[in-house]
Amino acid sequence: MIVRAPGKLVLSGAYAVLEGAPALVAAVDRYVLADPARPAPLVTDEVQAAIDAGALDRAVWFDASALRAPAPAGAPAAASRKLGLGSSAAILVATLAARAATRATAAAAATRATAAAAAGQPAPAWDARALFLDALAAHRRAQGGGSGVDVAASVHGGVLCCRLGPGGALDVAPHALPGELAVEVFASDAAARTSDMLERVRALAARDPAAHRALLGAAAEGAIAAVAAADARALVAALDRQVDALAELGDRAGAPIVTPALRRLRPAAAAEGASLAPSGAGGGDVSIFVGAAPPSAAFLEAARAAGLDRVPMSLGAPGVHVLDAARPPPAPHVSHV
Template sequence: MIVRAPGKLVLSGAYAVLEGAPALVAAVDRYVLADPERPAEHETEEVRAAIAAGALDRAVWFDASALRAEQPAAAGGVGGEGGTERRASRKLGIGSSAAILVATLAARAHRAGAPAGAPAWDAARIFADALAAHRRAQGGGSGVDVAASVYGGVLCCRLAPGGDLAAAPHALPAGLVIEVFASESSARTSAMLERVRALAAREPEVHRALLGAAAEGASAAVVAADVGAFVAALDRQVDALAALGDRAGAPIVTPELRRLRRVAAAEGAAFAPSGAGGGDVALFVGGAPPSAALLAAARASRLEREVMSIGAPGVHVLDAARPPHA
């Protein structure tokens, strides 16, 4: 029996979600696989936190390779499907730690057994346990990646003052096109957040004003009725986050993304960091696929398109009749 949990993309509300603004997060069809019958080969900090809290009895085997970017293998490398030599090269910032934790919790809960016809596990319990363990291991965080892995689809998430995270299904505007790009650049989310927190302590009024502007854009994205309104709301957020990063000394919006924003704007689209930023994952968002000119500009900036679909189902048992990475 194999359980799989999806990764995620933060579409809107990064940073501002920590101040109570709504965030939009989408599950993507890149899955962590977990097998409760096989011994663990590696134990993540989040899984250790769940064990320490009593939410999990032990770690299990998992495969998170689908949440990594791939590049052509070096000469003599291992052959992939169809004879093409490929190798996993680097982790993508699409929520692998949350997906590993959720898949592990669900795999152990399912193995514990359930009455015939009953759900395989209590999703709300999996969410609560995963959220607590993930925050304990990472020293905080909104938990939107955990919500995406548990519930799937596209969610509107809002953090309450006490730390509870509410998540509800959300419909994006009709005709919205979202393409994912990744680069070899990366920045640790915790390091980015530390710099932003340092700005809040050093210049609280500046921090408040910039996050306020980002929050306004995040709220506008939630109520956007069409592609144009959504793109405009996203652009407002990126403007604010770029200024926030500049003041905090954090590369939230990298120089490469700033250049690609101008190219995308000429197509009536937005080009934005996903999540905490730093350049590893970015989104093209518009009413039509990116042009050849934009794709060329992205390649020139060392960003490659990563094929994935949004709105994937949340954690579930993999159909034994389907291949593991279907």
């Protein structure tokens, strides 16, 4: 029984989501595979946290290579690097789901299958909300906090609007992006550690709370506008507001949230009516080109020259599921070339 969980792409709301602003996150059609019949190659911190909490009995084999950049030619596989697509959350979600599916009795599975077949739907082998809450708690415990939007994307799939509520509860709802929208994803040749970036921003909040508050407030306004955007032009403007605020936030915090490569390429994206923004915490990993049309050949060449490689993927992938029982993925929410 092979289970797969999608990675994620943060479209809007980075950093500001931790202050209560809405974030837009999409599941992508790049997956972690988990096989409970095979021994685990290693136990991630997040999986260990789930074991320690009693939400998981053991780790299982997984393959997260689809969420990593290939190793350079001639280099060992271990030389590959993460892309910033939420691999730690996807590994955790896939592992929890694989063990939940294994523990389901044949009789219970048959009952679910019969009922689901009558409704024309595949039979889930786990309670999605329980899976989400277990994964969210373990992921936050291992990482010392975090919004959990990557966990939400891996569990639920699609495109989601997420907002932190009282007590750290994460409210999650499906979100429809504007039509006629093109999103391209670019990977940097530099990997970033989210925890390091967040720590520098927290340090800024301690030494200059007014600046921290003002800049995150500006980013939050852009995040709210992104949720309300009814067309590509409005979404591009909302993303640009966030990138402007996050660039200054990074400058003041000593954290390269908006990298030099992105800064150089932003005017070229703007000339094509698009926004070029870091995805998530920034500092490298992946960035997104968002506009009404795909980037031109000239922009793609400029991106390559700046060390950014296009990574093909589509948004709106289904959430965690048993691979053999998966229905054909739904049409992507975003036009993507």
